[in-house]
Amino acid sequence: MELRGLNNLRVRQFNKKVLMTLLYREKTASKSTLAKLSSLSIPAVGKILDDLEAEKRVVHSEINLHSRGLGGGSYQVACADDFILCMNVSPYRIESILVDPLITAQSEFQLTKIAVKTPVELLAQIERLFHQYRKNSPGKNIRLALSIHGQVNPMTGVSQNMPQAPWDCAIEIKYLLEEKLNTEILLDNDCIMLALAEKWQRSDIYRDFCVINVDYGIGSSFVINQQIYRGDLFGSGQIGHTIIDPDGSLCSCGRYGCLETLASLSAMKKMARKLLKVEGKETGRTPTTQEIIDAYHAGDENVRVMAGTAARALGLSLYNFLNILNINHIYLYGRSCGFGDSWLSTVREQGGFNPFDKTDAVKTKATHIGLGSLSRELQIMGIGYLYVEQALAKMC
Numbered sequence: 001m002e003l004r005g006l007n008n009l010r011v012r013q014f015n016k017k018v019l020m021t022l023l024y025r026e027k028t029a030s031k032s033t034l035a036k037l038s039s040l041s042i043p044a045v046g047k048i049l050d051d052l053e054a055e056k057r058v059v060h061s062e063i064n065l066h067s068r069g070l071g072g073g074s075y076q077v078a079c080a081d082d083f084i085l086c087m088n089v090s091p092y093r094i095e096s097i098l099v100d101p102l103i104t105a106q107s108e109f110q111l112t113k114i115a116v117k118t119p120v121e122l123l124a125q126i127e128r129l130f131h132q133y134r135k136n137s138p139g140k141n142i143r144l145a146l147s148i149h150g151q152v153n154p155m156t157g158v159s160q161n162m163p164q165a166p167w168d169c170a171i172e173i174k175y176l177l178e179e180k181l182n183t184e185i186l187l188d189n190d191c192i193m194l195a196l197a198e199k200w201q202r203s204d205i206y207r208d209f210c211v212i213n214v215d216y217g218i219g220s221s222f223v224i225n226q227q228i229y230r231g232d233l234f235g236s237g238q239i240g241h242t243i244i245d246p247d248g249s250l251c252s253c254g255r256y257g258c259l260e261t262l263a264s265l266s267a268m269k270k271m272a273r274k275l276l277k278v279e280g281k282e283t284g285r286t287p288t289t290q291e292i293i294d295a296y297h298a299g300d301e302n303v304r305v306m307a308g309t310a311a312r313a314l315g316l317s318l319y320n321f322l323n324i325l326n327i328n329h330i331y332l333y334g335r336s337c338g339f340g341d342s343w344l345s346t347v348r349e350q351g352g353f354n355p356f357d358k359t360d361a362v363k364t365k366a367t368h369i370g371l372g373s374l375s376r377e378l379q380i381m382g383i384g385y386l387y388v389e390q391a392l393a394k395m396c
Helices: 008-026 031-038 042-054 119-136 173-181 190-201 265-278 289-297 301-325 335-339 341-351 376-393
Strands: 058-061 074-077 082-089 093-099 110-113 141-148 151-153 158-161 185-189 209-214 218-224 227-229 329-333 368-371
Touching: 008 031, 008 042, 008 058, 008 074, 008 376, 031 042, 042 058, 082 119, 082 376, 093 119, 093 376, 110 119, 119 141, 119 173, 141 173, 141 190, 141 376, 151 185, 158 173, 173 185, 185 190, 185 376, 190 209, 190 218, 190 227, 190 329, 190 376, 209 301, 209 335, 218 301, 265 289, 265 301, 289 301, 289 335, 301 335, 301 341, 329 335, 329 341, 335 341, 341 368
Parallel strands: 082 141, 141 185, 209 329, 329 368
Antiparallel strands: 058 074, 082 093, 093 110, 151 158, 209 218, 218 227
């Protein structure tokens, strides 16, 4: 491994990236605010901003953000006159919202229900929506940021496996759509989207945290030292396939007793259907997610036991990787969060204990497991930050 020191030029380049990161996060900021957030002196910040302005990376406005002091105007990232279409894609629905390069909403959030049987049909739906947004934004270049359900290779732009899809082949989404739409496309999976949304859109976010999506399946994404951790093969975050019960049910991955066979909504729906059959209430169809959640809140004892078992299994998996990675801030998303406080309490009881907490007197570093607070619109906008991180990476 090659090791390099930091000369003055590289330190200055690093500090430029720090200020650009802050401007992407704050949208607009004064020199004094940037100095405070970066722990640099105001004169140092001023020199760096002058360089960034000369490089046409930032623009200066005479508008002051503070009523006190001398006032030096404000700064923001210099953006091209284009938009980014953020899409979250599954075989049954596409959620979309248009944003500018600062990831500020430029359209209403849109949910489009689809029913596709082939990859070609799915790509056609994405293409149709893209042209709809392009028609509504004349004169704008629109790039695509895609969040794809399931396993994705963001380097090649290939959807390797999409749960719930009636096909089992890989789809070269990036190659096929870029050729058809003549635009740039970045993509990753839906858990990365949630991690980016948390990282960039929360003011109180920690350097190390994890998001868990507890829905049809169970996925996760780790942020370590403020960087998304994907793994060499882009398979990081497969918490749903950690084995809880080696003698348990067969999982879609081919192994037995994975967390998804106990705690995912797909597993709970199968169990709920079996319960109805035992109770003589079979309707010939699998209960919906909302029906299961409603039964839980109505006090259905069998459903509450089933959900409690799922919550304990989830908590156990969290406990294991809390000890391995020592990540103490966990944000839960997905429709299972609809079970509410009692379900969350069960997850916390099993997973919230970290034996290292007692050695740390700083309370803010104690284990926190809670529900994610970002709206669905902000979650979908999270995938647009792939372009922000791409721009920042080019500064290295």
